[in-house]
Amino acid sequence: MYPPAPTGDALPDARQGGGQRVLVSSVSSDSHTWNLVFLQLMLEELGHEVINIGSCVPDDLLIAECRRTSPDMVVISSVNGHGHLDGRRLIARLRAEPDLSALPVVIGGKLGTRGAQNRAHGPELIAAGFDAVFEDTAGVAPFRRYLEDAARPVLESAGPARPALAATGDPR
Amino acid sequence: MKTVPALPAGGPSATVRRRATAPFGAAVAAAAAVGRLVVQPRMGFPDVPGMQAGLQAVHAADATTVGTITLDSYTRVGDHASARKALDDGSDLNGFPIVAHGAGTTRRMIGAVGASADFAIQVRHGSPLPLGIVQALLDAGLDATEGGPVSYCLPYSRTPLARAVDAWADSCELLADQVEGAHLESFGGCMLGQLCPPGLLVALSLLEGIFFRQHGLRSVSLSYAQGTSFGQDVDAIGALRRLAGEFLGDLQWHVVLYTYMGVFPRTPAGALSLLRDSAVLAAVTGTERMIVKTPAEAHRIPTVADNIQALEEAARSAEAAAGLSPGLLGLDAGTARGDNPVYAEARALVDAVLHLDADVGKALLQAFAKGYLDVPYCLHADNAQRSRSGIAPDGTLQWLSVGSMPLPPLNAASGTGAQRLRADDFLDMLSYVQRRYDDAALEELPTDTPRTPLPTSLAKD
Ligand code: B12
Numbered sequence: 001m002y003p004p005a006p007t008g009d010a011l012p013d014a015r016q017g018g019g020q021r022v023l024v025s026s027v028s029s030d031s032h033t034w035n036l037v038f039l040q041l042m043l044e045e046l047g048h049e050v051i052n053i054g055s056c057v058p059d060d061l062l063i064a065e066c067r068r069t070s071p072d073m074v075v076i077s078s079v080n081g082h083g084h085l086d087g088r089r090l091i092a093r094l095r096a097e098p099d100l101s102a103l104p105v106v107i108g109g110k111l112g113t114r115g116a117q118n119r120a121h122g123p124e125l126i127a128a129g130f131d132a133v134f135e136d137t138a139g140v141a142p143f144r145r146y147l148e149d150a151a152r153p154v155l156e157s158a159g160p161a162r163p164a165l166a167a168t169g170d171p172r
Numbered sequence: 173m174k175t176v177p178a179l180p181a182g183g184p185s186a187t188v189r190r191r192a193t194a195p196f197g198a199a200v201a202a203a204a205a206v207g208r209l210v211v212q213p214r215m216g217f218p219d220v221p222g223m224q225a226g227l228q229a230v231h232a233a234d235a236t237t238v239g240t241i242t243l244d245s246y247t248r249v250g251d252h253a254s255a256r257k258a259l260d261d262g263s264d265l266n267g268f269p270i271v272a273h274g275a276g277t278t279r280r281m282i283g284a285v286g287a288s289a290d291f292a293i294q295v296r297h298g299s300p301l302p303l304g305i306v307q308a309l310l311d312a313g314l315d316a317t318e319g320g321p322v323s324y325c326l327p328y329s330r331t332p333l334a335r336a337v338d339a340w341a342d343s344c345e346l347l348a349d350q351v352e353g354a355h356l357e358s359f360g361g362c363m364l365g366q367l368c369p370p371g372l373l374v375a376l377s378l379l380e381g382i383f384f385r386q387h388g389l390r391s392v393s394l395s396y397a398q399g400t401s402f403g404q405d406v407d408a409i410g411a412l413r414r415l416a417g418e419f420l421g422d423l424q425w426h427v428v429l430y431t432y433m434g435v436f437p438r439t440p441a442g443a444l445s446l447l448r449d450s451a452v453l454a455a456v457t458g459t460e461r462m463i464v465k466t467p468a469e470a471h472r473i474p475t476v477a478d479n480i481q482a483l484e485e486a487a488r489s490a491e492a493a494a495g496l497s498p499g500l501l502g503l504d505a506g507t508a509r510g511d512n513p514v515y516a517e518a519r520a521l522v523d524a525v526l527h528l529d530a531d532v533g534k535a536l537l538q539a540f541a542k543g544y545l546d547v548p549y550c551l552h553a554d555n556a557q558r559s560r561s562g563i564a565p566d567g568t569l570q571w572l573s574v575g576s577m578p579l580p581p582l583n584a585a586s587g588t589g590a591q592r593l594r595a596d597d598f599l600d601m602l603s604y605v606q607r608r609y610d611d612a613a614l615e616e617l618p619t620d621t622p623r624t625p626l627p628t629s630l631a632k633d
Binding site: 030033038080 | 249251365366468471550552593594
């Protein structure tokens with residue numbers, strides 16, 4: 001029952017094994033970190049390379065880290081209830097940068113302060129520019145499926161990129 | 173019902189500022205003198221009508237209460253413009269933006285609560301750089317807050333610890349200068365809310381108390397958050413009281429217990445059972461004040477009604493347990509007074525840190541740089557990140573690795589350090605308390621049998 005250190009070194013060369021480089025981050029006002037450690041462990045287990053930049057990340061720092069580390073995907077997590085506000089602001093900033101406008105960025109956690117009613121924030125966050133929204137614990141399984149889909153080559157798909165997804169835990 | 177004896181709202185004549193509330197430290201001391209546990213919510217709403225209604229309801233609750241103004245996350249990180257914008261847009265915030273509202277608005281709100289003579293109020297935030305918040309609460313006529321250079325930096329920010337130490341020194345001095353008997357609580361007994369072994373929590377709480385005294389405060393409280401084992405918690409609170417007596421005996425001090433601060437039970441019955449256990453823990457250990465959690469904890473920001481239910485539930489449980497002593501619960505009385513392993517561990521840490529420098533702030537900085545203090549699972553850049561902890565088969569929190577902390581090395585058998593921690597095992601460990609209380613709640617069929625004074629989960633311990 002004694003588990004060892006949570007944050008082992010990132011698995012080397014994840015990209016060569018079909019894994020992606022994933023940047024995990026919180027939003028500017030949110031200091032929770034257990035969520036970030038959990039996401040890091042889960043993503044590493046799935047064969048991805050994770051760069052976890054921690055909590056209370058100002059928009060400018062997130063943008064700089066995106067440029068510095070060139071991730072394949074950005075995973076934003078927030079549970080303090082401000083995620084819908086901080087998320088909308090940061091994705092607008094990011095999408096306004098020409099080199100980052102097409103970067104896959106998803107967000108999840110407890111995104112509002114109203115429990116089950118937080119689902120209402122999904123569509124507005126998608127409209128603001130996120131590729132997918134995952135609400136709280138129910139969002140973990142849909143997120144895993146999303147990662148599987150994202151890992152498949154999408155080059156041949158003709159139409160617009162992958163459809164936006166607002167996972168609420170409902171089967172869809 | 174209000175049971176805190178009336179205290180002069182203006183305080184002694186030496187007071188530079190006039191309080192708009194009862195003095196916080198004195199209110200808790202007065203309740204303790206008549207054997208009443210003070211219960212307090214974690215409560216903050218963005219708008220004035222909501223916050224005011226919350227304070228009024230807490231004042232009117234059927235319990236010995238003090239009020240709380242919990243600040244929102246924008247104010248905590250110093251982003252007052254975003255707080256202002258959210259107020260203007262009518263967006264939800266997770267607390268009361270005291271700086272964005274301005275001192276005048278807050279002072280009028282407190283006046284409208286209409287309880288200045290017998291109601292004390294504390295501002296709870298989570299800010300590594302709190303000077304603006306301290307200024308705002310003083311301007312509003314308040315006299316009590318919480319935090320500390322370590323406990324409001326590592327779990328709450330990416331601010332360098334050295335900046336937090338300086339900012340907290342200045343803030344303590346401002347608070348102490350402006351209000352005679354101003355009260356400051358250390359949040360050191362919580363560190364990330366979960367999985368921190370009690371020796372380190374107790375040491376940090378005490379060290380921050382010493383820091384507060386060095387910077388002029390005369391009324392302090394030391395905190396401890398309910399952990400994973402009732403017996404270990406009794407030891408920890410005993411250790412904290414003993415250390416407070418040894419190091420801070422010349423101050424007005426008390427101990428504040430937080431109902432479990434980690435992943436909370438999802439069922440209302442499980443949540444209330446955990447809350448009741450914390451109230452029993454407070455009663456048995458002679459704790460003066462307790463901050464409650466509500467059945468909404470796992471899901472969303474609690475409403476006023478959630479908080480009042482939790483306050484009254486906690487008060488009833490503490491009253492029912494008033495006659496209980498550690499001895500009656502089968503615990504050793506000497507151990508409960510602080511002659512125990514938690515004391516030994518905390519004392520070793522405190523002594524090692526205090527030997528580093530006569531200035532506690534500098535000593536704390538060196539201690540983190542050397543890894544003498546090392547909070548498990550804390551990602552802050554100034555934390556050594558070499559310690560690890562876990563829940564032992566007997567339910568107690570234990571070290572898996574002590575890193576460079578001056579503690580006895582662990583025997584090799586418990587260190588499985590080479591293996592990676594799996595995400596599911598990590599979640600399992602985090603949800604140990606949630607599972608225990610939710611499972612017990614789900615096993616019980618709803619019946620109308622009267623509540624027993626001892627909660628079920630405790631009886632099983
Ligand atoms: C521990 C804790 C803390 C610790 C955090 C220490 C740290 N550095 O991490 C402390 C005590 C410091 C703390 C502080 C605060 N907290 Co807090 N905290 C908790 C608590 C008790 C447990 C969180 C936890 O550890 N969970 C374990 C992790 C692994 O899971 P998780 O975070 O729940 O995430 C899960 C899912 O949401 C999902 N998920 C998360 N992100 C993402 C992202 C993606 C892409 C996907 C797919 C999934 C996903 O995966 C996880 C596993 O299922 C929760 C309540 C609870 N759950 O019981 C409150 C809670 C999250 N806190 C809350 C708040 C508001 C705060 C404060 C603002 C104080 C306040 N006003 O009450 C401050 C934060 C200050 C700031 N600047 O943000 C609220 C949020 C309210 C809301 N959203 O409606 C909660 C829910 C409590 C409550 N009911 O009021 N907190």
